[in-house]
Amino acid sequence: MDLILQQTVNALALGGTYALLALGLAVVFSIMGLINFAHGELMTIAGYVLMYCGLAGIPFAVSVPLAVLAPMLAAMAMERVAFRPVRNASGATMLVTSFAVAMILQVLFQNLISARSQPVILPDALSQSVTIGGLIIGVNKLFAILATIVMLIALELFMKKQKHGIAMRAAAEDFAIARLMGIRANTVISAAFALSGLLAGVAAVLWVSQRASVDPLMGFTPVLKAFIAAILGGLGSLRGAVAGGFVLGFIEVFLAAFLPSAWQEFREPIGLSLVVLILILRPNGLIPAATLQAQKV
Amino acid sequence: MKHILIATTALSIAALDAQADELKLGLATAQTGGLAPYDAPVVEGIRIAVDEINAAGGIGGKIMIEMTEKDVRSDTAQTSISVQELVDAGSEAIVLPCDADPSIAAAAIVASAQIPAISTCASSPTLPLIGGDYVFANFPGDNVQATVSASWAFEQGMKTVFILYSPDSQYTTMPLYFADVMKSLGGEVLGEATYNIGQPDFSAIATQIAALDPAPDVVMTSAYEPDFPTFIKALRAAGYEGQVIGSDGIDSPTTFGLGDAAEGVVFSTAGHATEGSPLEGFNTLYEETTGSKSETVFNAVGYDLVKVLEAAVVAAGSTEPQAIRDAMANLEDVQGATSLITYKGTTGMPVRQVSLVRVKSGERELVGQPSPRADLIPAPRMQ
Numbered sequence: 001m002d003l004i005l006q007q008t009v010n011a012l013a014l015g016g017t018y019a020l021l022a023l024g025l026a027v028v029f030s031i032m033g034l035i036n037f038a039h040g041e042l043m044t045i046a047g048y049v050l051m052y053c054g055l056a057g058i059p060f061a062v063s064v065p066l067a068v069l070a071p072m073l074a075a076m077a078m079e080r081v082a083f084r085p086v087r088n089a090s091g092a093t094m095l096v097t098s099f100a101v102a103m104i105l106q107v108l109f110q111n112l113i114s115a116r117s118q119p120v121i122l123p124d125a126l127s128q129s130v131t132i133g134g135l136i137i138g139v140n141k142l143f144a145i146l147a148t149i150v151m152l153i154a155l156e157l158f159m160k161k162q163k164h165g166i167a168m169r170a171a172a173e174d175f176a177i178a179r180l181m182g183i184r185a186n187t188v189i190s191a192a193f194a195l196s197g198l199l200a201g202v203a204a205v206l207w208v209s210q211r212a213s214v215d216p217l218m219g220f221t222p223v224l225k226a227f228i229a230a231i232l233g234g235l236g237s238l239r240g241a242v243a244g245g246f247v248l249g250f251i252e253v254f255l256a257a258f259l260p261s262a263w264q265e266f267r268e269p270i271g272l273s274l275v276v277l278i279l280i281l282r283p284n285g286l287i288p289a290a291t292l293q294a295q296k297v
Numbered sequence: 298m299k300h301i302l303i304a305t306t307a308l309s310i311a312a313l314d315a316q317a318d319e320l321k322l323g324l325a326t327a328q329t330g331g332l333a334p335y336d337a338p339v340v341e342g343i344r345i346a347v348d349e350i351n352a353a354g355g356i357g358g359k360i361m362i363e364m365t366e367k368d369v370r371s372d373t374a375q376t377s378i379s380v381q382e383l384v385d386a387g388s389e390a391i392v393l394p395c396d397a398d399p400s401i402a403a404a405a406i407v408a409s410a411q412i413p414a415i416s417t418c419a420s421s422p423t424l425p426l427i428g429g430d431y432v433f434a435n436f437p438g439d440n441v442q443a444t445v446s447a448s449w450a451f452e453q454g455m456k457t458v459f460i461l462y463s464p465d466s467q468y469t470t471m472p473l474y475f476a477d478v479m480k481s482l483g484g485e486v487l488g489e490a491t492y493n494i495g496q497p498d499f500s501a502i503a504t505q506i507a508a509l510d511p512a513p514d515v516v517m518t519s520a521y522e523p524d525f526p527t528f529i530k531a532l533r534a535a536g537y538e539g540q541v542i543g544s545d546g547i548d549s550p551t552t553f554g555l556g557d558a559a560e561g562v563v564f565s566t567a568g569h570a571t572e573g574s575p576l577e578g579f580n581t582l583y584e585e586t587t588g589s590k591s592e593t594v595f596n597a598v599g600y601d602l603v604k605v606l607e608a609a610v611v612a613a614g615s616t617e618p619q620a621i622r623d624a625m626a627n628l629e630d631v632q633g634a635t636s637l638i639t640y641k642g643t644t645g646m647p648v649r650q651v652s653l654v655r656v657k658s659g660e661r662e663l664v665g666q667p668s669p670r671a672d673l674i675p676a677p678r679m680q
Contacts, residue, residue, distance in 0.1 A: 003508055010500035017497075107329075115333035117522050119554035127558040129534040136507070138534030141500065207497070210530060211523040213551040217330065218523070221495050256490075256501035264491045265464055 006135055007257045013141040015249020016148030017206045019242045021226035022233060023155070024199035026241035029230070030172040030289060031192045032087065034094040038078060038101040039226065040219020042071035042197050044109060046204035047120065047214030054121030068201030075197030076190055087189070102219070109216035117215030126209050144206045151202055152242060155195075159238070164191045172236070173290070232275055234285025243286045251275070319361045320616045322347070322606070323383030324392045325403065326417055330371025331494075334522060334549060335395040335595055339417040340366070342579075342599020342634075343392070345586050350603065356610045362603075373399045377406060384410045389618050390606055393432070397421035397467040404428035413622035415605070418567075418598050420545065421467035422677035425645025431622055433645045435602045436545070439467070439519070440677060442565040443474035444669040445651040446517070446542050449563070451482045455514035455540055459487050459506055461528065462518065465494045470678065471519035471544055477675040487513045496524060503531035514539055521546025526555055533558045550592045553659045562656045567601075568594050568635030569652040569663045579634035594635060601633030605640075605647075 021039070028036050046067040053063030082101045086093050129138045159165040164187070170178040171188045179185055207222060208214060225248065233244025251274050255267045263270070278286070324343070326336040347362045355361040365386060367379040376399035383391055384406060391407055391414040393400040400416045401424065407414040408429045415433040416424060422438035450458070458479050460472035476486045487509060490502045506516060516539065520528055525547045532541065543552075543564035552559055570576040576597055583591040591597070606621075608631045613620035626645070631638045636650035653664035 003504065006504050006508075007501055010498070010504060013500065014498045110329050110333075115329050115337050117334055117549075117551060119549075119551040121554055122556070124556045124558075127530045127533055127556065129536060136534075136536045138500070138531065140530070140534065210498070210527050212526040212530065212555055213523055215334070215523070221497055225497065252498065253501045256498075257505060261489060261491075267491075268493055 002134060003257070007253055009135060009137055009141060009145075010257075011250040011253035012246075013138075013144040013249075014253055015246035016144050017203055017245075018225050018229045018249050019245025020148060020151055020199050020203040020206070021222050022229035022241035022245045023151075023238060024196040024203065025223075025226050025230045026233070026236060026238050027168075027192050027196045027199070030236040030238065031168060031175065031189060032083070032094070033091055033236075034083065034098065035227065035230075035235075036078075036083075036196065037095070037098040037223055037227075038082075038105060038219075039196065039200055040221075040223030041102050041105040041109075042075055042078075042200035042219070043204035043207060043222055044105070044214065044216065044219045045074050046071045046201045047208045047218055048109070048113060048118075050205065050208055051118050051120045051214050060123050064205055067205055068198060071201040071204065072194045072197035075193040075200070079190060079193040083193075084186075084189075102223075106216050106219075113216070115216065117213040117218075119213050120208055122209055122212055140206070140209045143209065147202055147206060151199065155238070158195075164188070168192055168195075228272075228275060232278060232285060234288040237285065237287050237289035240285050240287035240289065247278070247286065248275070318355070318359060319363045320356065320606075320610060321387055321389045322362050322364050322392065323380075323386065323388030323390070324364055324366040325369050325376055325379040325383055325394065326366070326392060327371040327394045327399075328366075328368040332371040332395050332399075335546075336417050338591075338593050338595040339395065339599035339602070341587070342583075342596040342601075343417075343603055344599075345583060345596075346600045346603035346607075348586070349582075350607060356607050360610060360616060369394055369399060371396075371399070373402045376400070377402045380406050380414070384412060388412060389616050390414070390621055392417060392602065393419070395419055397424040397427075400424055400432065401427050404432050407431045410618075411622070412618040413609075413625055415602055415625075417602065418545075418595060419468070420471075422646050423467055423679055425643075426677055426679070428645070430626075430645075433605075433625060433640065434647060435598060435605065436647075437565070437567055437649050437651045438646045438677075439471040439544075440474045440675045441669055442544055442651055443471050444478050444674045445667055446544070446563065446565045446653060447475045447478035447482065447484075448669060448673065449653055449664065449667065450515050450517075450540065450542060451479065451484055453540075456484045457487050457511070457513045457515070458484060459509065459513040459516045460489045460518065461492060461502065461516065461520065462489065463492050463494055463520065463524075468546065469494065469519050469521075472517045473678060474675045475517045475542070478673055481673060487511075492520065492524060492528075494524060497527070499524070499528040499531040500535065503528070503535040503537070506532060507535035507537045512537065512539055515542055516540070517542045519544040519546060522549060522551055526551055526558075529555065529562065530558045545594075548594050548654070553656060553661070555656075556659070559656045560658070563653055563664055564656075565651050565653055566594050567598055567649065567652070569654055569661065569666065571663060575632060575634050597634035601635055601638060604633045605631050605638055 049067040049070045229244035233240030369376040380403040393416040395418040420436040462472040463469035545566040548566045609625035613624035639648040655662045
């Protein structure tokens with residue numbers, strides 16, 4: 001029983017990180033119809049900021065906000081430079097553009113920083129653990145769960161109460177009408193990218209605090225997981241992205257924990273089969289976007 | 298017509314000269330991607346050794362080494378392409394990437410061209426077996442490393458082990474050798490778990506290990522970055538306090554920067570700079586050349602590779618690829634930066650010293666450089 005609870009905590013922490021990542025993709029997709037595969041590189045940027053701050057001896061409490069701020073600015077710059085010119089192009093064009101942005105950034109990291117992974121200095125407290133009611137919980141797990149809760153509440157409030165949030169919801173529902181109502185397209189798209197950068201930054205801090213190193217290709221795995229989670233939840237739906245992230249986290253952790261050892265080698269395919277199974281039952285995802293135009297053929 | 302004749306004569310003389318006075322060394326290594334953390338420092342070491350030899354007038358005072366470098370991007374298919382290009386360009390010896398899998402992909406090409414190839418730091422003992430007569434390794438084999446670390450653990454009274462390995466690459470299956478050696482010593486394997494390279498989360502496995510009762514005396518893995526840091530942090534956070542043993546893949550600055558989580562980890566690697574050792578000498582040379590301290594033994598491993606090649610060319614007395622291969626297969630006690638290196642009597646997996654290093658307060662501490670008992674070394678595991 002304890003083991004199940006313990007693994008549930010692990011799944012919550014991992015699922016929370018996936019949820020933040022998937023949200024980052026979903027925020028942009030809901031407005032522009034773009035899956036930004038350069039989202040992972042925003043995380044890498046945050047990772048490098050953490051690394052340089054560590055080298056410069058900046059305290060962790062200061063470097064974390066900097067590491068969250070940097071990908072926000074980078075995401076806005078990315079939108080301005082790469083995505084604005086292709087905003088009205090087909091989905092495929094935007095997708096290829098995002099791959100190009102990702103690759104260019106990877107090569108820049110490799111050539112300007114280092115092809116090797118660089119150690120990130122983290123406070124020792126992050127690798128310790130606390131005991132709560134018989135459960136041993138790693139500090140970075142607690143940190144991940146807390147950060148996810150805070151981010152989800154803040155996002156909910158932002159979307160409900162704040163002007164830009166409301167504008168983003170309107171734009172997600174019907175961009176043309178929203179513009180007729182006086183919402184500026186540039187502002188709302190820029191805000192969406194900033195928000196996705198913020199989410200990438202927070203997820204990156206959680207991600208890097210687990211692995212303690214950053215390398216140029218670090219963003220690949222997280223963006224892949226985020227993509228799966230976003231599809232699983234229902235593309236373009238924010239609640240769906242959160243649900244998808246948690247479901248993926250639970251699937252991965254529980255398979256790793258409870259699959260018989262002879263089957264462990266096939267953990268990944270089994271996990272993905274479960275995702276496919278869910279999609280067969282719910283083709284538009286767990287919580288489809290209200291405005292989803294996709295049709296079942 | 299006359300001009301053309303003169304020109305071609307001049308060219309062929311130049312070509313003859315080139316053949317006699319230089320060794321064309323082709324490098325197909327991963328300067329980007331997942332293997333770059335290993336290949337990049339090895340190639341730094343190669344450059345230092347080549348510059349040193351060339352500055353002294355070349356191998357044996359007359360054969361200059363001319364390098365052509367290609368980046369294989371840690372990709373198996375790209376490795377074959379690059380090696381083919383190097384063969385076509387007339388390379389007389391080839392350097393392959395730091396992993397058995399891409400190196401094996403290039404093996405057929407070097408075998409049919411009859412050019413010796415040597416992997417920067419692949420340590421799977423299956424590499425020269427699958428790769429054939431023309432492929433050599435340049436690192437202590439996985440089975441030898443595992444024998445050294447398992448024997449040490451057993452001598453320290455650690456009798457029960459949990460292993461974590463990944464079937465994704467040959468190298469990451471080293472813990473299976475460790476388990477074999479432990480069993481033949483009389484130890485017990487309490488359990489095993491697998492992971493995927495690049496797996497984001499190890500907390501489920503860590504919780505499983507920490508929940509074992511009785512707890513294993515030692516947890517062994519050959520996971521490397523970013524998996525090893527993620528795993529060890531999760532393992533310590535889950536409450537496991539026993540010995541963790543790793544392998545050469547974690548001989549990197551990240552491991553020493555992990556703080557409390559990595560404290561006390563012991564790993565096997567290719568060398569340790571004891572006072573007055575050749576490795577200390579190499580590290581000084583590295584610092585003089587590059588202006589920064591050598592952060593990993595992989596720099597010295599690159600230096601070793603060129604020393605082996607130099608010895609082979611000297612022994613062969615020519616730069617003819619077949620002659621170099623034959624000479625290389627019979628080399629004995631070549632003094633490298635990390636150890637004495639012998640190929641004679643092996644299938645291409647060198648006999649070299651293995652060092653056991655402990656992480657202590659973010660620094661290296663030598664545990665020992667024991668010679669493994671030959672009868673304990675498991676046979677290469679073909680997959």
